[in-house]
Amino acid sequence: MILVMGHIRMKAGEAARARDAMVKHMADVAAEDGCEHYSFAFDAAEPDTIRISERWTSPEALAAHGDQPHQKAFGRALRDYAVEDVSVKAWDGQFWRTLIGD
Secondary structure, eight states, X not given: OEEEEEEEEESTTHHHHHHHHHHHHHHHHHXXXXXXXXXXXXXXXXXXXXXXXXXXXXXXXXXXXXXXXHHHHHHHHGGGSOEEEEEEEEEEXXXXXXXXXX
């Protein structure tokens, strides 16, 4: 299992403007083979910071994701917004235990 976490920091008001593009991209990526979870979330304390959360079945699935036309198009589309900083990192991991709920 590969876990990916990161953020996209945008100038004031830009994250809300990018919302529709992010929602569409999440749906496109969720349909990819090997994608178990893919989401963008607005940070409650910093609304122009988007938190990235992903879970992939394998390094190969994550690599294939990077080659998808919609992934490359999304990267290009981010140029339409005032992005201040991007950081995305991946870890190999395994399920440990449920902390709360199901």
